Amino acid sequence: xxxxxxxxxxxxxxxxxxxxxxxxxxxxxSNYYLFWYKQPPSRxxxxxxxxxxxxxxxxxxxxxxxxxxxxxxxxxLKISDSQLGDTAMYFCAFMKLNYGQNFVFGPGTRLSVLP
Amino acid sequence: xxxxxxxxxxxxxxxxxNVTFRCDPISEHNRLYWYRxxxxxxxxFLTYFQNEAQLEKSRLLSDRFSAERPKGSFSTLExxxxxxxxxxxxxCASSEREKFDEQYFGPGTRLTVT
Numbered sequence: 005x006x007x008x009x010x011x012x013x014x015x016x017x018x019x020x021x022x023x024x025x026x027x028x029x030x031x032x033x034s035n036y037y038l039f040w041y042k043q044p045p046s047r048x049x050x051x052x053x054x055x056x057x058x059x060x061x062x063x064x065x066x067x068x069x070x071x072x073x074x075x076x077x078x079x080x081l082k083i084s085d086s087q088l089g090d091t092a093m094y095f096c097a098f099m100k101l102n103y104g105q106n107f108v109f110g111p112g113t114r115l116s117v118l119p
Numbered sequence: 120x121x122x123x124x125x126x127x128x129x130x131x132x133x134x135x136x137n138v139t140f141r142c143d144p145i146s147e148h149n150r151l152y153w154y155r156x157x158x159x160x161x162x163x164f165l166t167y168f169q170n171e172a173q174l175e176k177s178r179l180l181s182d183r184f185s186a187e188r189p190k191g192s193f194s195t196l197e198x199x200x201x202x203x204x205x206x207x208x209x210x211c212a213s214s215e216r217e218k219f220d221e222q223y224f225g226p227g228t229r230l231t232v233t
Binding site for chain 2 (some may be wrong): 037041047048050054099104107108110112
């Protein structure tokens with residue numbers, strides 16, 4: 005079975021600064037996807053960024069980028085130029101590619117962006 | 120169709136009562152997933168459908184839980200004889216079969232069992 009760990013329950017960052025959220029996972033699968041989802045207060049989950057495990061290049065989406073270390077089973081999210089709207093719960097998620105493709109989520113990191 | 124919708128958004132029920140939730144996926148999406156999220160935790164997979172077929176169920180889905188997707192469009196999740204431990208947010212997500220890595224989530228139904 006796959007497990008996802010996020011060791012930082014809460015983090016805060018000043019507006020316009022950079023913050024990195026950590027995620028590690030455990031799997032015996034060789035091919036899979038990894039995701040970061042954002043859940044703003046009382047709002048629905050929104051995909052931030054995804055990474056296919058067979059791609060060595062780290063994914064980037066505007067101010068969001070990942071550091072994917074496959075051997076270390078690590079998948080951190082870097083948010084540059086933090087904005088107040090980035091305040092949310094951030095969930096790291098794993099998806100295997102065979103049968104079902106459901107998510108296995110980590111426990112989340114609550115990020116507060118301070119003015 | 121602007122996204123996944125769920126109804127009701129909030130449900131308060133007494134222990135022992137039955138409840139039913141509805142999820143309407145994005146219209147062209149043939150996959151539909153149910154997740155449960157307890158306070159302070161990440162969502163946990165419950166079950167998923169491809170069209171009307173229920174293809175996988177988590178061991179979290181006890182005998183008191185049943186899900187249906189009768190015509191391959193909307194889905195219902197019923198909980199019988201609710202218990203306080205059922206209190207959680209129930210999330211629905213949908214995707215196209217070929218784009219399984221693009222799951223879109225609904226706003227969820229928050230269930231409180233008193």
